Amino acid sequence: MTLQDFFPQEAGLVVTDFALTPDLLAIALKTTCPSSQCPDCGQLTYRIHSHYRRVLADLPWQARRVLLRIELRKFRCMNAACPRQIFCERLPHVFASHARTTDRLKALQKQIGLALGGRPGTRLTEKLFVPTSKDTLLRRAKDKVDSLTTPRVLGVDDFAFRRGQNYGTILVDLEKHRVLDLLPDREAKTLACWLKAHPQVEIVSRDRATAYAQGIREACPQSIQVTDRWHLLKNLREAIERWFDGKREKIRELIQKSHCEKPSVIQELTNQVAGGLSDRQKSRMEQ
Ligand SMILES: [Zn+2]
Structure with a gap:
């Protein structure tokens, strides 16, 4: 070689x-x-x-x-x-026209930008002997992702270009587990524009943001909207919390009633354990 x-x-x-x-x-x-x-x-x-x-x-x-x-x-x-x-x-x-890096280095910078973002990505590039500024990494991450066929099941979620300041939208093919595109914001109009160019999407998994729901309804009304797994569990937890909040008084009454009628479960367990101990061990517990 x-x-x-x-x-x-x-x-x-x-x-x-x-x-x-x-x-x-x-x-x-x-x-x-x-x-x-x-x-x-x-x-x-x-x-x-x-x-x-x-x-x-x-x-x-x-x-x-x-x-x-x-x-x-x-x-x-x-x-x-x-x-x-x-x-x-x-x-x-x-290399591309006017580029200062080869295509293969650009691909590496894009992956680092997507995985880590600007500042943490810059630290990794220094360790890898390809020092790259945070602005370049973020620019690479925003570059058009490899064009792929329209997905059947699309995942939509937000991500931070800079936490607390600048958010975009990430689009993922959930069947192939591949990032399809990055949108510059979280607006309904931007997502709708992308979906109009990819009308074959059948199912869209999203969070609870109304902007995403509106964008999907506008551009892709025939598609089925589903809540992603994380938000589904969040919905379930919140529904259970609300149910218990509504029954708080009743639960308190039942607990007090059970205390009056018979020893609590903890008391029963303590008695059982104590029954299996020797007299010497019992006297130690009482101390
Ligand atoms: Zn010519």
């Missing part, structure tokens, strides 16, 4: 040099594909306009940060009808 094997073959990248320090692995690469496709009209062109370099952060290696320095080219679009004359070549399997 060589350094080159760490990059997708279809990207056509060749490693030309590398440097290793105690903290950093720097890899120089260049592209080899003779042509590139215009991003506007899609026409292939072989006419190189100029060269430029781009530096990208990549996944860490052996407790070192990894930086890629890639020699890229600008091409001329030869389609006379195309509004774009010059364009930068793209490597869709490695």
Whole structure:
């Protein structure tokens, strides 16, 4: 295996040099594909306009940060009808246009942002040798989640971008146990907008927020709304508490009555235990 094997073959990248320090692995690469496709009209062109370099952060290696320095080219679009004359070549399997990080590092940052949020996520990225600011982690978390087919059973719940200040909505495919999307707020209108684009949802599990119920009714009236398990148990606990609150006087009366009529359960147990003890143990208990 060589350094080159760490990059997708279809990207056509060749490693030309590398440097290793105690903290950093720097890899120089260049592209080899003779042509590139215009991003506007899609026409292939072989006419190189100029060269430029781009530096990208990549996944860490052996407790070192990894930086890629890639020699890229600008091409001329030869389609006379195309509004774009010059364009930068793209490597869709490695990095996005104008990105400063590789796609695979971006995916890691997104997972950390989703799992831990800003500040705790930043501390983890430092330990993992991919230091990332909290703003970047939160931006990654808000990025469109991988597009998936419309779920049949959708879970809707709120989550904190910043606890006590800024809340959003998380949408989960409850059958595949995958996060589908993150909405920027908890408004009925925002959820309704998402559901209108995914009308095949059959069942929506939600908390007790009226905004979510309203958004679902508005955009997806045919779907069945169910309370999620946590709120179902909360409803049950509160219903039981209310029932006992209403019977408080009656319960007190029954307890007092039982005290008058016969010894309490605790007293009965104490008597039974005492009956099984020796005289010496009984005298110790009385002391
Ligand atoms: Zn073009």
